[in-house]
Amino acid sequence: MNLSPDPTAVPGHAPLSPVRLAVDCMGGDHGPSVTLPACRAFLERHPEAELVLVGRDDALAAARGWARCTVVTATEVVEMDDPLEIALRRKRDSSMRVALQQLKADAEGRTAADACVCAGNTGALMAVARYVLKTLEGIDRPAIAAVLPNKLGTYTTMLDLGANVDCTAEHLLQFAVMGSALVSAVDGKENPTVGLLNIGEEEIKGNEAIKKAGELLRAVAAAGHMNFCGNVEGNDIFKGTIDIVVCDGFVGNVALKTAEGLASMFVTLIKQEFTRNAFARLAAFVALPVLNHFKNRVDHRRYSGGALLGLRGLVFKAHGSSDAFAFEQALNRAYDAARNRLLDRVHDRILETLQALPANSAEAATIGVADGANPTMARVA
């Protein structure tokens, strides 16, 4: 993740200037008490960025008058436990929906913002985003991508993390394409490595969808359009040997939550061990700087900011429990994605992939990108 205040864009993709993010300030467990300080810090670090702050009028009073900020009022809030139907059909003036509408192109193809950031309920956000923005041409199913830390001190991008419980080989291929586009846009790696999550490295492993996805990915890689490294296993996520791990949403969600659960258990047990007796407490006192440094390295807040990929607009999701630091990381990721024209990249890569597949596979992959169609919308100046 590039956090530098004056970053250099990835070559070949001219940055938008200035980048403008729409922020649902009401989402998440803490709402404006977290989102507003995060926005303020973000603006300070990115003197060229602009924000569209969306929320209830009273809640955003503090932000009126901030430089490089527009406040857009929404009268309703999608709560974290609201059912999908409520978010989708009832709360038509929710901050989530209004923030997403900032990405919607007008008749001239212009949008009010380049990307949207929200810490609200993931299911509701995906449903409302699909409804408001529609799916990108060539993509059947949007997916959720997020990053996990690894042994090398970098991170691994993984998708899908829960948007799609049943996936075909073609969906998995599309996830691989979108993941590659994300990593190249946000991390500046032009040719990131892709692994297919499986229960063994051999090509014969896995169920039918996985085996067929392996075939499609090998065909695309053979044509030089993807850096596909074959099957990977659960433990490879944390080795740092692969940039992107592709899986269906059921498996990805279970793997992510398993990792969260184990991490939480480790923290609990380490705390127990270092408070067991007087000696342990003394050891904790001595080891505190080391333990804190360790904690910072695996701090999940640094990895906040999942991307909803495959929509006609860039949508980033911060964790519901985000504090200001975590929410700011999500803003950073959205900013980097917009600045490096992630939508363009997804479009370009889908086209490349389609051309790389043998005719019958390409047809099966149902990737029907119209030639010359450009998914990036010009923004309202």
Add this chain to the structure above:
Amino acid sequence: MNLSPDPTAVPGHAPLSPVRLAVDCMGGDHGPSVTLPACRAFLERHPEAELVLVGRDDALAAARGWARCTVVTATEVVEMDDPLEIALRRKRDSSMRVALQQLKADAEGRTAADACVCAGNTGALMAVARYVLKTLEGIDRPAIAAVLPNKLGTYTTMLDLGANVDCTAEHLLQFAVMGSALVSAVDGKENPTVGLLNIGEEEIKGNEAIKKAGELLRAVAAAGHMNFCGNVEGNDIFKGTIDIVVCDGFVGNVALKTAEGLASMFVTLIKQEFTRNAFARLAAFVALPVLNHFKNRVDHRRYSGGALLGLRGLVFKAHGSSDAFAFEQALNRAYDAARNRLLDRVHDRILETLQALPANSAEAATIGVADGANPTMARVA
């Protein structure tokens, strides 16, 4: 896991006496250099147990003359990287196969051992065990169960961990039955809690197989034959709030390896942090007893001993990289399972489950246990 040398059997299930385990001494990364010391330690701790040691004649020379031990010679060894066909069709006199044959009933239904323990290749072991032993009546697919540590300092049993990449709702129900039988036999919990691994707690979550499995499990629970607690998520594995987590082998394998990968990353990062500079090394010195105590609590060797459930014989799998301590834990688990008549329990529970299901569900579940059939075979005295 009951490790006491003179354990009390679970009430209602008279223990076998003496319990006899068949051991594939050649399996695993280290073969007899690990298995023989483990067997020796096991015999010392279990003065009433007997072992059948299987392996190459020269490799087992050291064990000839050990009390309560029989040596059975096998001329071949299934290597860790042997393809299934080699293990299954070529190496017909492998130590793995001969050890499994000790569980095969003769014409009078007697067997030479009550359970088998092997540290060899899991895929080969499952394939050879299915071929030699066949599947238990009422079970369509054998499954692999293992235990993971949790926050409460106990452990959680999880299955399937990789034997079945595609599972129907009925398979998942059978896994739940077998897992309940395992936990009641090995841990003495008569009514262990069962959770269905999913991507949310709500009944509407998951794919079709998962949703239908939830229905079947609720029907069995409503009739009082299973302690089903509904859907659980990946993080629940490590909370200690559920005894058994049921999932298909693809998801289970990914979750297990994800957990292994994260644990390995934590260990690497903690080591890096405590050797970063002179101060960190001093802190490590002071904190060493606390860190070692922590390490012991999460030591994966304590959780060695996966069970291959659903076969006409008790088969336990130690990790391929097991040292003598880990291999002994697998022997302990096999011993507890045999002593508490795990096969009987699986049979009883399958019958109960069949009776508890509504007629059409029972038919759909294709559980065809013949009335009065008892899967436990008398052992050759």
